Amino acid sequence: MKYTKSLTFCVLLFFCLSYTMAQSYFPPRNQWETKEASSLGVNAEVLAEAVAYAEANEYSGSKDSRIASLIGFRSEPYHEILGPMRERGGPAGVILKGGYIVAQWGDVNRVDMTHSVTKSYLSTTAGLAIDKGLIRSTTDKVADYVWDGTYDGEHNSKVTWHTLLNQSSAWSGELFGLQDWADRPPRSGGLDDWRFKKPVEPGTVMEYNDVRVNVLAYSLLQVWRKPLPQVLKEHIMDPIGASTTWRWYGYENSWVNVDGVKMQSVTGGGHSGGGVFISAMDHARFGLLFLNDGNWNGKQLISKEWVEKVQVSSEANQSYGYLWWLNKGRRKWEGVEDESIYYAAGFGGNFIVVDKQNDLVIVTRWLEPNKIGEMVKRVRAAM
Known part of the structure; x- marks a missing residue:
C-alpha cells in the first residue's frame, strides 16, 4: 500500500513537472528574459x-531594397515601385525556446522591410474575421461580400476566400494599376502570350502572385470596414506586447473610400514597395503566439482552429497553407523530417519558423534563402 502511494505520488509529480516545463514564457512589453541555453536542455555550443x-x-542581394526589388523582378514588363x-540592415535574428531568448545576433530591434512575411500577417486578419463571424466560412464566394465589381464575371465570381488564402484563386483583372498577368510572368513567351492567356480554374493551381494577394487585402478591408493595420494592432500586436515601431503600408495609389x-x-x-516593416523581436512575439496555438498568456487572441487551418496543405500545393509555408512536399527541407514545422517567408531571407515539436521559434533577417533549411537543421541538432 505504501509502495502504491509512493508510486502514485511520483507519477503525479512527473506530470506536474512536465506540465510546468511545457508552459511558455510570455514576455511583457519592452521586456524579454534571456536564459542560458544549457538551462533549457539545449547544447549551447x-x-x-x-x-x-x-x-x-548573409543574403547576397543589394542592401538597397529598391534596387534589389527592381533587379529581382526585372522579367515583369510593367514592374515599378x-x-x-x-535600405535593409545586416543579418539578424533571434531563437526562442519555451518563449525565452536562447540566442540572438545582429540588430534585432531594427525595423526592416519583411516582404512576403507580410502575407502571414494578412492571413491573420482573415482568421480574425472568421473568428468574429464577419466571414461565415472560407469556402464562401468573395463576391457575396464584395459586390463592387471586383468579382464580376463568370471566372472571378468563382473565387472563394479559401482560394485567395492559398494563392490558387486565379483572380483575373487589374488592381491599383497592376495587371495580374504581369505579376511574375513565365520566363518564356511574349507579352501577348501572357496578356491573353486564359486563367486556370480557381483552386487548381497555386500561383505566387502579389496582385491577387493584394485583392485579398482589399477584400478584407471591405469586410472589416477599417484599415487592416488597425485590426492587427488592436487584436494581435498590442495584446502580445509588440513595440510601437512596426508599420504596414500600401501603395501611393491604393487609397479607397470606405463609408x-x-x-x-x-x-x-x-x-x-510597402508591406509590413518590423523588427526581429516583434516577429518573434508573433511567432510565439502561433507556437502557442493563438493563446497569449492565457488569452485566446486568435482561435486554435485558425492556427490549425493555416497549416493544412492546399489542394494545389502540398507545401502551402493559408499564406504560410509548410515543411512538406517539394519545399520540404533536406535533413528536417518534421512535417509539423511551418513558417512565414519573405524575399531576402526573412523567416519566422514555428517548430512545435521542439518548442522553438526561429526568426532570421537577411539569411541567404536557400540556407534556411540547413539553419533550422543545425538549431534542431542543439536540442
Whole structure:
C-alpha cells in the first residue's frame, strides 16, 4: 500500500513537472528574459555554431531594397515601385525556446522591410474575421461580400476566400494599376502570350502572385470596414506586447473610400514597395503566439482552429497553407523530417519558423534563402 502511494505520488509529480516545463514564457512589453541555453536542455555550443552559420550566410542581394526589388523582378514588363521601401540592415535574428531568448545576433530591434512575411500577417486578419463571424466560412464566394465589381464575371465570381488564402484563386483583372498577368510572368513567351492567356480554374493551381494577394487585402478591408493595420494592432500586436515601431503600408495609389472615409488598402508584401516593416523581436512575439496555438498568456487572441487551418496543405500545393509555408512536399527541407514545422517567408531571407515539436521559434533577417533549411537543421541538432 505504501509502495502504491509512493508510486502514485511520483507519477503525479512527473506530470506536474512536465506540465510546468511545457508552459511558455510570455514576455511583457519592452521586456524579454534571456536564459542560458544549457538551462533549457539545449547544447549551447551546437546552437552557437548554428548562429555563426546564419551570420556567415548573409543574403547576397543589394542592401538597397529598391534596387534589389527592381533587379529581382526585372522579367515583369510593367514592374515599378509604388510603395515605401527602405535600405535593409545586416543579418539578424533571434531563437526562442519555451518563449525565452536562447540566442540572438545582429540588430534585432531594427525595423526592416519583411516582404512576403507580410502575407502571414494578412492571413491573420482573415482568421480574425472568421473568428468574429464577419466571414461565415472560407469556402464562401468573395463576391457575396464584395459586390463592387471586383468579382464580376463568370471566372472571378468563382473565387472563394479559401482560394485567395492559398494563392490558387486565379483572380483575373487589374488592381491599383497592376495587371495580374504581369505579376511574375513565365520566363518564356511574349507579352501577348501572357496578356491573353486564359486563367486556370480557381483552386487548381497555386500561383505566387502579389496582385491577387493584394485583392485579398482589399477584400478584407471591405469586410472589416477599417484599415487592416488597425485590426492587427488592436487584436494581435498590442495584446502580445509588440513595440510601437512596426508599420504596414500600401501603395501611393491604393487609397479607397470606405463609408466616406479615405483608407489605404495595404499590400501583402514588398514586391512593389510597402508591406509590413518590423523588427526581429516583434516577429518573434508573433511567432510565439502561433507556437502557442493563438493563446497569449492565457488569452485566446486568435482561435486554435485558425492556427490549425493555416497549416493544412492546399489542394494545389502540398507545401502551402493559408499564406504560410509548410515543411512538406517539394519545399520540404533536406535533413528536417518534421512535417509539423511551418513558417512565414519573405524575399531576402526573412523567416519566422514555428517548430512545435521542439518548442522553438526561429526568426532570421537577411539569411541567404536557400540556407534556411540547413539553419533550422543545425538549431534542431542543439536540442
